[in-house]
Amino acid sequence: MKEAAENDATVTAGGERLSLRRHSRRAFDALVVEGVLPTFLLWAVVVIVRSGPVDYRWFPALAGITAAYWALLVLPAFVIRLVTARRTSLTLSRDGIEGLSPSAALVRWQDVAGVRAVRRLTGRRVQVTKRGGASMLLHAPRSGWLPDPRFERDLAALREWAVRHGAPIDPGKPHPREPRRLWSPMTIAGLVLVALLVAAGLRTVDRGVVWPWTPIASGVTGACPALEAAGLGRHWPADTREHVLDETRDFGRLHLSECRWHSPFGTDPAPFDLLVVTVARHGPGPESSAVASAARSHDAERAAMSAPRPLTGVGDEAVVISDAGLVVVAARKANVTVVMWANLDSHDRAQNAATSALRVLTTAMMADVRLDSTERRGDG
Known part of the structure; x- marks a missing residue:
């Protein structure tokens, strides 16, 4: 027993x-x-x-x-x-x-x-x-x-x-x-x-975590004013370029601004034949935060590039491609994305100089983005 x-x-x-x-x-x-x-x-x-x-x-x-x-x-x-x-x-x-x-x-x-x-x-x-x-x-x-x-x-x-x-x-x-x-x-x-x-x-660890208190931008400067403030004139003098487009559109959860400049002088010396800049401020969706929406947009831009290289020190993440006659830089900071691409009027132009110019301009534009809100406050 x-x-x-x-x-x-x-x-x-x-x-x-x-x-x-x-x-x-x-x-x-x-x-x-x-x-x-x-x-x-x-x-x-x-x-x-x-x-x-x-x-x-x-x-x-x-x-x-x-x-x-x-x-x-x-x-x-x-x-x-x-x-x-x-x-x-x-x-x-x-x-x-x-x-x-x-x-x-x-x-x-x-x-x-x-x-x-x-x-x-x-x-x-x-x-x-x-x-x-x-x-x-x-x-x-x-x-x-x-x-x-x-x-x-x-x-x-x-x-x-x-x-x-x-x-x-x-x-x-x-x-x-x-x-x-x-x-x-x-x-x-x-x-x-x-x-x-x-x-x-x-x-x-690789992609990070978005919390309700994660900082975001409640507004951004339009693409053309932001590009000028970043120092476009130092890389492309105003007398060698012509304004083509300055457009801003608001889609509710996406605020989009686009600016285009081109060189109208044919053989005259100019660093670019065409320069296009798009600035997007992403808002939250039903199942996505503003930062996550911007990150997915940046991922889509990167996936569309052929063999992109990472850029350090430009926003939260950035990549670049530089290939015969084309330079593209895509960057993200919080819920703001910037895509800048330039066509060169001939393939023998200095790709390194054009790549350096776009990196400097993108870096300055990213630094100018002010994070003055949070994910939770941004819902309102």
Whole structure:
């Protein structure tokens, strides 16, 4: 009776039957496995597959999905396990193992060749091997992935009972563990989990996080005035260029300003044949912050370029391409993007001088962008 009590088992008055029960501990272990880990995986996958920075505007949708998952699946399963834990048992008699299922026959001790703990995705279970190699998993006792002394005690009690009643198991040897397999389902699941979490972490470090208090610009200077203020005259004298376009458009969540200059003098010396500058201030959308919208726009510009090179020290991120007769610089600072491109009237012009000029102009325009609001205030 004392041994049975230590193993959380019940013995009849005659001492001829042993009842091994599930423990409520498994319900809490399953809560971690089925509730917490899938939640982390959901958030990690979203971080990996979504473009742009990690956006706080994703959080309400993810929180809603998580809450629904917990309310509809995780918590009901947890309550059921908690309520039925003590009601689910396995009976050991002098003859063998009973109560495997309503239709299962008695497994006699003489047919039992081994009893050991095995690990499955849902936790640890007891596997009984019969002569001939057939095996079965018992529905009690069971444990989660975390260390569980009661499971160990119940497993030891089961082995002792089996040996005492004639099972051909060597009582002098500790109960064997499941052989470790290099590519077991648990190993693969663990590697996938670690890989996803590491990838999500690296993605977050690389692209950053947008919070409600992230600074943004509530307004920007038009492209033509901003270009002149940046020092266009020092790179392209006013008497060698002609104004073609100065246009500003407001699309609600996108404020766009475009400026164009070209050289009307043909063979006269001019650093560019055509210079186009677009300044865009991005606003928040239903599922995207202003900074995230600008980052996606910048990513699209970069993807459209052929072999862009990164530019350091220009806004938050910038790239450049310089190829026979064409120079393009795309940059972003907070929720503002600037795209500047220039055509040279002949391929033998100094590409390096044109690239340097556009970089200087873009740097000055980015520095002039004033971050005077925040993401949350910008919603209004």
